[in-house]
Amino acid sequence: MSEYDILLAESGTKANLLGNYAFVRGMIESGVQVATCYPGSPTAEMANALLEIAGQAGIYFEISTNEKVALEIAATSAIVGRPSVCWMKSVGLNVAADTAVQLSYMTMPGGLVVILGDDPGHLSSQNEQDNRYYGRIAYVPFVEPSDPQEAKDFFVTAMRVSQKYQAPIFVRATTRNCHQTGPVIFGERGVSNIELKWDNETMRRDGGYIPLPGTFPPMKRKALEKLAQIGTEFNSLGFNKTVRLGTGEPRIRMITYGHTFQSTMSALDYLGVSAEILKLGITHPFPKDDVRKFLGVSKEVHVLEELDPILENETKVLCYELGLHTKIVGKAGLPDEIELMIGEYDPTRVTSILSERLEIKTNPDFCESSIPVPVRSPQLCPGCGHRTAFYATKKAMGKNKEAFSMADIGCYSLGFLPPYNLGNLLYCMGSGAPAASAVSRAFPSEPVISFVGDSTFFHAAMPGIVNAVYNKHRQVIMVMDNGITAMTGHQPNPNSGFGAGGATPKISIDEILKSFGVKFVERVPSYDCAKVEEALKKAFDYAQSPDGGVAVVIQEEPCALRRSRIERKKGLLANPLRIDLEVCKNVKNCLRGFSCPAIENTDAQKVYINTDLCIGCASCVQTCPLKDKPMKRIEDFKRV
């Protein structure tokens, strides 16, 4: 029995589902045969579900090495006739963009739906980019659901329309769509009866699959024609709807979509305002007919959209085309124009936007704490091997050298926080090594280092490392090998020894590096500070030696969170440690310098180990400068 079994239930079942699981149910109802992804918030839970139930659902599922590869597998499967889906986080589409912009030129009889997890509010990504622009570059329609029921229903319809027009469709979900729960009524499970076909005849159909100067114009023409046809089709399917709230003449008329629509409904209910809302389910191509009908003879229409003013601008263009003088209120020209482009539109925020615009004097009755509430930032887990490695790195680099460390994407991005302050420049996946290359060229005598996790290594870091070797940059790279894609919830990667389909040979990072021509590769246990420090010092020396260049230290320790969960369940987790206050001299380096979350400060300003958090790794012991260590393992302890 798995918690995901409900997703396989029969038609008519009503279940409360997370948005991401609603998408998975949509895949099952669409007869999807191929599902691919690279894990990323806010879409990661789809992978977790399919890791469990893909087989029972009749879906071939893989976690690909990156989003571009995932998209190529899914798109090509659709071309040969298999209903396919690929999903990725917002910035994942940048990685897949080279492929994404080609999709609409291809004929895909199997149907391809790509689910994009955008992140307004910047909750778990390096930016909050508005991926709706990609629909305009790639000529791919955009469908945007609100609640979990719509997530499933829109997916199913999108797949059907994709198959009808043999063209790709993007479903855009935000963090709030993916991570909300709500009731979903299930439809029938689907089975595809599309023929699998790829031969000398199909390879040339509709202008073929090779975009060349001569063949490209008709391919683009086809893409643009299909885009318009699909737009018309979605409009006829009622994807856009008008909602009226309250009685009498509406006090405000608004165009909105997605979770912003939900926030708007909450806000209007709270304010008790009558309104008429056009809720868009398809945002690209812009549904001109529905918007024209809604604009009617209105004097003023508000466009409420998170992030960039895309629908606002489309609406303004339409008004111009129609010769309407309707005032469109969105973001442009407002005093808080810039602020309106930043962050999520949650119901509290929409309430304040609307009460200001309608000049309603609401006094939201809430009370803030008058005493300061310390920030609680995410941090590396208790016993995390990355922490010990960072502790050693800081020592190996020397005083005040933190600026020469470059970050990458993963749990280890948190090395940026005090007390380590390691990893101080970050663009995106795989950017650490190239950034370090540039800094090492500018400051040749400094200890320049970049960090990269095992999953990120395979995803996007390899070209940067090859470049460093090829162009003879002198730098140290630390591979943070915990054997899993940890930050998104422990999905496997090529270094894990297993994948979505079960056991698979581990692909050796060491051998890859050696084949790149990296002459210095040393693997060290993360928990051993002295060994990590020694290896790093050697690596820095090597990097700057006459024959030196790129040196790699691989610090290895399984993800502490994952390991401790498994060991806890089996009753195998080591006993926690305690501080022997008779021995402790209150140096507090374990607390301030090492800073494992299990080590706390008591009200009496003494060091204390929280036994609920301590996983017993004992790596803090080596950070105490005293000869007689006050950290003692608790002999008689029962973990509950």
Place this chain on the structure above:
Amino acid sequence: MKESTFGIYACGVGGFGIGSVTRILSHAAQLNGLEAFGSETHGLAQRGGVVVSTLRIGKKIYGSPLIIRGSSDVVIALEPLEALRAMPYLKRNGTIIFNTQRFQPLSVRLGMDQYPAIGSIITELVKVTEKVIAVDASQKAKELGLSESANVVLLGRLTREGALPFDMEIMKRAVKETTPPKYLDINLKALAVG
């Protein structure tokens, strides 16, 4: 047109069972024939950071699963500092319950910030409501032999106080139908000792 919905704001530190609080409550709502819309925190924030789940319960829910500031009928905090952080979401005369077990944030451990005393947290919270309940749920849960059941201890107490729109029978069923068999016995006891 005001719909009557019941808002629950549950918060704590990543990895301490906030998700299961709203799962149990959402199930209880369904057993009562009500709809439940919720939101959860996943991803990086879970790594020892602030985790918030919200739930709106009612006959027919529309709108966002998030709760407007000052509109939560009940706030459930698995950690005292998080109770204080959640204060702006608490409805006047609503109910707030928190577990007294503290988890120091980084800035407190590094000596950059002060962790407020439990007494002053309560003093702040009573500005919004008299219904402030502080429980050492972690201790009670450990006595039962399962520290993870601290969240159920809090739910038991809230039910007994009549702060939730369900009675104990419904909560028992909700716990039964959402708890793995291995932990069921302890979770039912946790509900009772709360």
